[in-house]
Amino acid sequence: MPNRFLFLFLFVFIIFAVVGGVLLFGQDAQENEQSQNTQENEQIQDTQRPSTKDVMPKDNVDTYTVIADNLEIPWDIAFLPDGDIVATERNGTLSRIRKDGTRIHITQVGAHHRGEGGLLGVAIHPLFEENNYIYLYSTQQIEQGTINRVERFTLHDTDLSNNKVIIDTIPGAIYHDGGRIDFGPDGYLYITTGDATTPNISQDRNSLAGKILRVTDEGAPAPNNPFGSAIFSLGHRNPQGLAWDKDGTLWSTEHGRSGSLSGLDEINKIQPGTNYGWPLLQGSETESGFVAPVLHSGSETWAPASASFVGDTLFFGGLRGSALYGYNIHTGTLKKFYTDTFGRIRTVRYHEAENALYITTSNRDGRGDPLLGDDKIIKIPVDVLSM
Numbered sequence: 001m002p003n004r005f006l007f008l009f010l011f012v013f014i015i016f017a018v019v020g021g022v023l024l025f026g027q028d029a030q031e032n033e034q035s036q037n038t039q040e041n042e043q044i045q046d047t048q049r050p051s052t053k054d055v056m057p058k059d060n061v062d063t064y065t066v067i068a069d070n071l072e073i074p075w076d077i078a079f080l081p082d083g084d085i086v087a088t089e090r091n092g093t094l095s096r097i098r099k100d101g102t103r104i105h106i107t108q109v110g111a112h113h114r115g116e117g118g119l120l121g122v123a124i125h126p127l128f129e130e131n132n133y134i135y136l137y138s139t140q141q142i143e144q145g146t147i148n149r150v151e152r153f154t155l156h157d158t159d160l161s162n163n164k165v166i167i168d169t170i171p172g173a174i175y176h177d178g179g180r181i182d183f184g185p186d187g188y189l190y191i192t193t194g195d196a197t198t199p200n201i202s203q204d205r206n207s208l209a210g211k212i213l214r215v216t217d218e219g220a221p222a223p224n225n226p227f228g229s230a231i232f233s234l235g236h237r238n239p240q241g242l243a244w245d246k247d248g249t250l251w252s253t254e255h256g257r258s259g260s261l262s263g264l265d266e267i268n269k270i271q272p273g274t275n276y277g278w279p280l281l282q283g284s285e286t287e288s289g290f291v292a293p294v295l296h297s298g299s300e301t302w303a304p305a306s307a308s309f310v311g312d313t314l315f316f317g318g319l320r321g322s323a324l325y326g327y328n329i330h331t332g333t334l335k336k337f338y339t340d341t342f343g344r345i346r347t348v349r350y351h352e353a354e355n356a357l358y359i360t361t362s363n364r365d366g367r368g369d370p371l372l373g374d375d376k377i378i379k380i381p382v383d384v385l386s387m
């Protein structure tokens, strides 16, 4: 019965095609799917794979304060000079949280909220007290397709106005939209962009995707950028965290590959003009002209999000890892705090005057199990985090 064989052949072919498709294009799965110890993963692991120490801060119950709750996928927060907090939610909500916890709706930013896109990063100008400048990163749907954009506004109390586009048409997609923005110690604005599900674009110096960008507060390429464009570094998959150590060196967290081979999340030390490998090199694979991460997660998946330095420790949120991670850049120790306590953790911002970390949960993004009152902004005193 040749028809039967043909059917069987077609069936097997379709199964292989589907599995192959998931491996190649399962971008969404980075935070979602269970990783497997496949042969390929075993081969790629090496000395850089950390041994994660699980640490529960002493007297866990009293170690934190919920600053705000019932948010929907808070994506980023920033501290205003007067002590208030500005928070973005991915659906476009921008709000201001007073020191007493009162939350005031500023506006609904027109953003294309789909998949990992929407209203993402927020940054406050270092001279906010003089110019009231605030910067927002959002996904937009335009005639040519999905893009990401950084805009500058002025914020007077809860009045947002004077919109100016700083950088436009960063390639966007349903996944891998980058989105973190922050001012560096050099006074320039740094922007992370994802590969927008087109991996090779990260190697293309003519594209803003899969990069870390550096621009002036007006959006022009920073004067001493390596290629005379907005690009600061390249070869990134989906960098999500930006933080500067006390020497002023930039560090970034980045999501590794997804699908059933999920893992190889990275911590990179960022130097101008440097190529971090994606999609040509992964894990600690090396080749002349590329730089491997300082640390990667091996077959584990952290799905690392926003990051902040406290002394020598780079703290970062883990989405899939459902923990607050601390990596000491001098000792090389990686510790996990509050594992499975708050669920998925996205934002981590250090408040120097309070010596506290502010973190946000991301349990309502369709990939977690919302807890009572989710999502939340939570304050953790640094003293309870023993590094």
Ligand SMILES: [Ca+2]
Pocket: 235, 266, 276, 277, 278, 281, 282, 283, 291, 292, 293
């Ligand atoms: Ca890399």
